[in-house]
Amino acid sequence: xxxxxxxxLIKYYQSSKAKEVKAVDDVSFTIKAGHCxxxxxxxxxxxxxxxxxxxxxxxxxxxxxxYHGKPLNKNIASKIGIQFQHTALQDFxxxxxxxxxxxxxxxxxxxxxxLIELCDLxxxxxxxxxxxxxxxxQRLLLALAxxxxxxxxFLDEPTTGLDPQARRNFWQLIKNIxxxxxxxxxxxxxxDEAEHVCDDIAVMDKGKLIExxxxxxxxxxxxxxxxxYLPRTQVPTVLISKNNWQVSDLNSSNEQVEIKSKNxxxxxxxxxxxxxxxxxxxxxxxxxxxLFLKLTGHSLRD
Amino acid sequence: MFNxxxxxxxxxxxxxxxxxxxxxxxxxxxxxxxLLVGFSFIFSGNGRAEYKVGVLQLEQSATTHPNKAAKFLAxxxxxxxxxxxxxxxxxxxxxxxxxxxxDFSKKSYWVNENSPKSYLxxxxxxxxxxxxxxHVTQGKGIRYxxxxxxxxxxxxxxxxxxxxxxxxxxxxxxxxxxKRLKATPLxxxxxxxxxxxxxxxxxxxxxxxxxxxxxxxxxxxxxxxYLDLFVVAAxxxxxxxxxxxxxxxxxxxxxxxxxxxxxxxxxxxxxxGVWFSLEGAPDGLKAFSELLPLTHLVAGAREIxxxxxxxxxISYHLIVLAIMSSLFLALGAYFFDWNSER
Numbered sequence: 001x002x003x004x005x006x007x008x009l010i011k012y013y014q015s016s017k018a019k020e021v022k023a024v025d026d027v028s029f030t031i032k033a034g035h036c037x038x039x040x041x042x043x044x045x046x047x048x049x050x051x052x053x054x055x056x057x058x059x060x061x062x063x064x065x066x067y068h069g070k071p072l073n074k075n076i077a078s079k080i081g082i083q084f085q086h087t088a089l090q091d092f093x094x095x096x097x098x099x100x101x102x103x104x105x106x107x108x109x110x111x112x113x114x115l116i117e118l119c120d121l122x123x124x125x126x127x128x129x130x131x132x133x134x135x136x137x138q139r140l141l142l143a144l145a146x147x148x149x150x151x152x153x154f155l156d157e158p159t160t161g162l163d164p165q166a167r168r169n170f171w172q173l174i175k176n177i178x179x180x181x182x183x184x185x186x187x188x189x190x191x192d193e194a195e196h197v198c199d200d201i202a203v204m205d206k207g208k209l210i211e212x213x214x215x216x217x218x219x220x221x222x223x224x225x226x227x228x229y230l231p232r233t234q235v236p237t238v239l240i241s242k243n244n245w246q247v248s249d250l251n252s253s254n255e256q257v258e259i260k261s262k263n264x265x266x267x268x269x270x271x272x273x274x275x276x277x278x279x280x281x282x283x284x285x286x287x288x289x290x291l292f293l294k295l296t297g298h299s300l301r302d
Numbered sequence: 303m304f305n306x307x308x309x310x311x312x313x314x315x316x317x318x319x320x321x322x323x324x325x326x327x328x329x330x331x332x333x334x335x336x337l338l339v340g341f342s343f344i345f346s347g348n349g350r351a352e353y354k355v356g357v358l359q360l361e362q363s364a365t366t367h368p369n370k371a372a373k374f375l376a377x378x379x380x381x382x383x384x385x386x387x388x389x390x391x392x393x394x395x396x397x398x399x400x401x402x403x404x405d406f407s408k409k410s411y412w413v414n415e416n417s418p419k420s421y422l423x424x425x426x427x428x429x430x431x432x433x434x435x436x437h438v439t440q441g442k443g444i445r446y447x448x449x450x451x452x453x454x455x456x457x458x459x460x461x462x463x464x465x466x467x468x469x470x471x472x473x474x475x476x477x478x479x480x481k482r483l484k485a486t487p488l489x490x491x492x493x494x495x496x497x498x499x500x501x502x503x504x505x506x507x508x509x510x511x512x513x514x515x516x517x518x519x520x521x522x523x524x525x526x527x528y529l530d531l532f533v534v535a536a537x538x539x540x541x542x543x544x545x546x547x548x549x550x551x552x553x554x555x556x557x558x559x560x561x562x563x564x565x566x567x568x569x570x571x572x573x574x575g576v577w578f579s580l581e582g583a584p585d586g587l588k589a590f591s592e593l594l595p596l597t598h599l600v601a602g603a604r605e606i607x608x609x610x611x612x613x614x615x616i617s618y619h620l621i622v623l624a625i626m627s628s629l630f631l632a633l634g635a636y637f638f639d640w641n642s643e644r
Contacts, residue, residue, distance in 0.1 A: 001481060011377070055485065057481065057484065077485060077486055077487050078487050082482075082485040083484060084478060084481060084485070086477075086478050087477075087478045087479070087481070087482045088477035088478060088479050089479065089482075090315055090479065092318060092319040092320050092322035092323055093315055093318060093325075097318065099313070100311070101311050101312070101314075101315045102486065104307050104308055104310075104311035105308050105311070105486040105488050106487060107487075110634055128322075146480075232591065259376065
């Protein structure tokens with residue numbers, strides 16, 4: 001069942017007196033209930049602007065956002081949960097006091113014990129907000145997004161700046177929330193994050209939506225090959241030229257030969273027959289990073 | 303619709319923030335105390351050698367009773383001040399504002415028995431004139447610190463109201479606290495009202511504590527009612543907070559807001575009668591000072607303290623403060639922006 005429908009969304013910003021920037025350029029997509037929907041793209045792609053229009057925080061220049069088929073209205077604030085990309089909290093309040101403050105804004109709230117357990121806040125409830133680590137602060141912000149027991153939760157780059165362990169812990173929290181049949185709308189520029197937690201993704205670049213579907217669907221659609229990598233020193237130059245293989249990490253001491261293959265067994269047999277040593281070989285399927293590179297011609301982190 | 307639960311939650315949160323920020327709390331308490339104690343020491347000595355003598359209808363006395371008045375009026379090192387009304391002159395004498403009061407037409411004079419200077423200037427007067435009827439008045443003298451007290455406390459309230467509200471809102475806006483709050487059902491009115499009431503509570507708590515604490519060892523002069531003083535102080539603070547909200551209603555830049563707040567506070571600090579009276583100032587300057595909320599707060603409080611004025615006596619100042627508050631609040635609420643757009 002579709003819970004959010006976005007039709008021909010356009011948003012202009014006035015960058016100077018004479019110049020307008022089109023931050024979102026005719027974007028349309030749908031989000032299914034109970035799914036985790038990922039909006040992917042590099043910084044400046046228009047993800048945050050799009051998600052903030054969906055949240056009712058900013059107005060679109062044109063286009064339509066429908067919740068359950070009805071236009072966005074003022075009451076949406078009590079039905080959705082939001083975790084912004086950059087949010088400060090009141091410095092001198094404790095975690096518990098912040099939860100109490102935000103609880104008082106809503107008519108209906110989730111049980112605090114349940115929320116504290118769900119977001120793993122128990123160990124630092126009495127700590128001042130300004131003394132929280134990055135991961136703890138993101139967990140508190142997630143709790144605030146869930147405080148009104150919303151059907152839809154918006155998470156805008158929730159793991160940016162977190163260390164790898166904190167990121168993985170956060171992914172588990174997202175999965176726990178999804179298990180409660182909530183719809184999650186997530187923006188990220190981490191492709192591994194999208195692959196781990198998203199059921200559907202939409203890829204944005206320069207304000208435009210360039211692809212949409214499930215991660216697996218998109219990878220199958222765009223990639224038939226797997227990648228085989230071997231250290232450059234082990235592969236004769238003649239062989240590289242003959243097969244038109246790519247050499248990656250040029251100018252580094254760790255040059256790799258990239259071999260695209262539709263049949264791994266056949267390629268390995270060929271390499272053995274050519275007496276190429278297989279030490280250091282590794283095989284990799286295409287991922288969303290590769291997809292983004294293929295679709296836009298540049299990497300996500302460019 | 304205004305939701306009191308949400309309002310009280312934000313009010314409580316803001317108060318907790320303020321009282322837990324020890325450095326800010328300490329400075330808010332310490333600054334006015336330092337000023338009051340400093341001024342009480344600086345102006346505790348007798349800086350002037352001359353005596354001040356009030357004369358009822360001075361010019362008329364000099365012309366209609368030239369023989370009687372000429373001798374004493376020619377005395378050196380005595381300032382003669384003209385008064386048209388006896389009761390005002392008597393109040394000044396009782397407050398040690400003048401040292402002697404003479405009515406040449408009725409051949410009467412008044413001394414303040416609590417004032418050593420009054421005793422001495424009476425001796426000088428009697429050496430020149432003998433057949434005047436002596437009247438006695440009593441009263442504790444007004445020191446400069448008593449006169450300056452409403453100004454110093456008012457100025458501290460002004461800084462706390464303007465910077466405490468203006469900077470906090472701009473900081474909230476800049477670091478997206480406002481944006482986060484906007485994403486909840488909290489309305490702008492609830493948020494702004496909570497900030498306003500919280501700051502009013504904080505300012506009145508701090509000012510009352512400073513006044514009561516300093517009064518223990520500085521023993522301030524007070525002719526009027528403490529309740530009236532509280533009312534005019536609260537209305538003045540409300541007006542200044544509203545002005546702070548107006549200054550901070552849209553900006554996201556702390557630097558710009560700091561400049562605007564300085565632009566707002568400096569004229570009030572200099573022209574609202576905090577440090578000196580504007581009685582002799584040009585009419586244009588006096589008219590401009592009437593546009594400043596602090597002028598009415600200080601003038602109202604000073605009249606209560608030094609003249610025993612009631613709320614009805616200072617109704618002009620109260621009405622002006624109420625009108626200004628309404629205007630600032632209306633404009634602040636109209637232009638208020640959560641600043642969700644870039």
